[in-house]
Amino acid sequence: MRKVIIAVLSVILGFQCVSAQVSKENITLDELFKKGTFRAKSIWGLNPMNNDEFYSAFNSKGQIAVFKLSTGEQEKVIFDPSSFDNSDLKSLSSYELSSDESMILLATNVKPIYRRSYTAEFYVYNINTKELRKLSDNGAQMNAAFSPDGKKVAFVRDNNIFIVDLLTFKEKQITFDGKYNSIINGDPDWVYEEEFALTTGIQWSPDSKKIAFYRFDESRVKLFNMTTYNRELYPENYTFKYPKAGEENSIVTIHVFDLESNSTKKMDVGPETDQYIARIKWMPLSDKLCMIRLNRLQNKVDILVADITTGNSEVAFSESNKYYIEEVSDDYLTITPDGKKFILTSERDGYMHIYLYDIQSKKITQLTSGTNEVSAIYGFDTKRNTIYYQGYDQSPLRKAIYSVNLKGKVKKLSSKSGTNSAVFSRNYKYVMIYNSSITEPLSVVLFTTKGKQVRVMEDNHSLKERLSKYNIPQKEFFTFKTSEGVELNGYMVKPLNFDSTKHYPVMMYQYSGPGSQTVLDRFRIGWDEYLATLGYMVVCVDGRGTGGRGEQFKKMTYGQLGYYESIDQIETAKYLQTLPFVDASRIGIWGWSFGGYMSSLCLFKGADVFKMAIAVAPVTNWRYYDSIYTERYMGLPQDNPLGYDNNSPINHVDKLKGKFLLIHGTADDNVHFQNSIEMIEKLVQAGKQFDVMVYPDKNHSIRGGNTTMHLYTLMANYIKENL
Incomplete structure (x- = not known):
């Protein structure tokens, strides 16, 4: 009898031990919002380089380094903030490489304004000479951008546009009428930033000799007042221009500044002022500028092509919709390198798809079709005449990565079900596919665009x-x-x-x-x-x-x-x-x-x-x-x-x-x-x-x-x- 009791106790104690081992915890708010216990790791902040085999990114030490894409191994450090006795570099948050990758534009002391806008103190670092220079000593800047030849940087300060020559670091002002809550040059107003996701109002020409820019006259837009308290004795009254439904908008004009002649030409956007210019894009030869125009009701879109010498423009493409044109974003229009065709997205057949439009013949060809709508365009591979995009995958619940050539041949690049997104190398040799599903945490896998798996970059095994x-x-x-x-x-x-x-x-x-x-x-x-x-x-x-x-x-x-x-x-x-x-x-x-x-x-x-x-x-x-x-x-x-x-x-x-x-x-x-x-x-x-x-x-x-x-x-x- 005693042996039986001991045996039973052993079983009970053994069961309790097993239960203790398999006991699981419940989700808490602390783990969700403080500890980030269930947050999946991802791969972000990678900047593709001219050579598809490499990318740049911040490393674990806060340095900017070059890594080999196929292995993830660090090749070299191209900027080390600790090498300089400069307190601004402690707040280094982002960077941009010049087109020849010899210089880095560094953003420090970033101060957010609205959803996408911010001011910063920018620095320019020459990788070859190891020289670090402050872009400007005259106040914080916005929208700083290298010229394509890497010899200049344009930026906005106090609603005006400036250009810095990187050989002399001489600062040149090219607009002079900027005024808070009145005139904005080179930067979107609040509503364009929020609803068109426009992040800058400056566009360098491909030959680096001109700058196209937005000018917003928001003087007639009504002010919105917002009290900010900031634990001060007397709260601040913050005012900004916010056009509400049915109220007056900014009058938007497009201008081109010629660096050689030191002159500015206004582009013709038509006689109507109560309209939107959602995007501007240069034609490949730098002699013409595309402007995407929407009427106030946003049920008609025109692509205007302007001669930058005269400012005269003509409508190259037009489309209307009985409801509205979907939000015009960066990937709405791609111009082929020969400047003869537009790659567009449209819902003209009832679903969002990609179209090829011949500017001369006015012929439009549908490249994708069916219920698998296009949800994002990643880019156009000019060597292979191939467009890479994200689209739905036989269900509105799932998305996949696809390619389509200019003859309409579609190929699916992602293999896993669920939600897929992608980042491509600069010349489209490689693609990083980000995948997750209702049951599987995020994974990031590197493939060649021909379909060969190179390596798993993140599998969230620890999660x-x-x-x-x-x-x-x-x-x-x-x-x-x-x-x-x-x-x-x-x-x-x-x-x-x-x-x-x-x-x-x-x-x-x-x-x-x-x-x-x-x-x-x-x-x-x-x-x-x-x-x-x-x-x-x-x-x-x-x-x-x-x-x-x-x-x-x-x-x-x-x-x-x-x-x-x-x-x-x-x-x-x-x-x-x-x-x-x-x-x-x-x-x-x-x-x-x-x-x-x-x-x-x-x-x-x-x-x-x-x-x-x-x-x-x-x-x-x-x-x-x-x-x-x-x-x-x-x-x-x-x-x-x-x-x-x-x-x-x-x-x-x-x-x-x-x-x-x-x-x-x-x-x-x-x-x-x-x-x-x-x-x-x-x-x-x-x-x-x-x-x-x-x-x-x-x-x-x-x-x-x-x-x-x-x-x-x-x-x-x-x-x-x-x-």
Whole structure:
């Protein structure tokens, strides 16, 4: 009998030991937002060099070094900040190599302005002579850029353009009328930077003899005032020009400065001033300049070609759309080296695809087709006449890397399913393919563009090992049909130890903005998984208006943002209520920016479905948002007042029944704090109780210091208390 007892005790103790060994931890906010426990490693900051076998990057010591691409081994150091007794170099954040790779333009003391803009103190380092020179002693600079021959650098300071001769370091000013909140030379205004992703207003000609530049006359644009507190006794009143929907924009003109004649010529952009010049690009021979023009409604695009000697221009290509032209970005137009053809993207067949346009014959040839829309163009290999791009992979959930030649032959370069993106070497010999999926963390693998694998650059093996020690909630995709027969894609993250016989509360997340996607086959461990760890089911659905499913699905929301999108989110909640494991009385929704707009609207319009909502930095009325974005999808408020007002959350506050948390940063230059102030007033006058959290001096991203941790702790507690 004693032996049996000992044996049983041994088994019990042994089981306890095994249990202790396999016991796993749960996800915490601290690990998500402070420790970065589940953050995948990536390969970034690599600058391809002229020789495809090499790239430059910062090494672990903060030096700029050259590495062999095929092995990752460091070949040599080309700049060592510690070699100089210069305190500015301690804040070195980025760099650019000259075209012949003999000099480096270094950015130090970077101070952000808006989403993409910043000022910096730039230095020029000569790799051969080891000489380091400050670009200018007359104040911080913006948009500094080498000329193609590497002999000069142009930059912007105080809204004017300057050129520095790198032989003498003599500084030459070429514009003189720049003035804050009035005239901008060589830099985009706020709305062009935000909505056209324009990062500079300077373009050197290929022969380095001329500079094309933007001039923004924003004198007629209304000022927006923003109080910044900064823990000062008297807060500062920060003002900047922000054109809201239907209001006056900057008048934009394009100019070319000739360095040899020391003269400036204005290019002809047409008689209309209420329009947009989304991009400018030089023709290969430096004798002509392309200008991409959009009308105010953004439903017509023209490519103008201007003679820089006379400034005269003509329309080389034009296209109209009954809704709108998708945002014009850097990869919208590629000019072939002979200057005879344009490579364009267009939705003219109902899906975004690549086209080849012959300037002389006016013939346009479609190079890609089908439902696998093109989502990004990486470049044009002039030797092989091949375009490399990212496109959808038989599903709006997945993306792959492709090539297509000028005869329309498409080849798939990526092999793994999921979400793929790419970085190519300068001459397209190599491609780094970044892949992740719902089950696999990010991997980065180097291939030749002919398809041969060279090496695995990152496989996140250590992350996989860490994940094995944690309880990770299950994430899975699903589809359902709405009452209108529309099939929608979604994902759900089920609670830990999911039991289909139990009833779980649901927290829905969405963004829902035009052309956006949040339901993608990619890896991420974050806030969704944390909430699932607490016992909530998290659901996300891409409704009508989102991307990857063609023009009709995306653009049906035109003129009435929020109408179809809110219907689809409410329908999602109703569908979830039919599932046996969902507590139909406990469904919440949250979102940020456009997602905050949607979560507010859904709580108000779906008051009988949603128990609570959280809106972070929401637009509450499209009349308060900027001209380019809003009018692209809504037209002018003067022409479409009902479209603007019928689906503005501030006009539905009387329907509020559930719990509502409104969060905003007071220094949000994008979605102004005004949106939440107006919402608060409407709610108060409607006699509705709600909750508010304000983050002082925080912009649209609401981060800095302990802010992120505080924000997500606040939201987690609110969900626990109210769902």
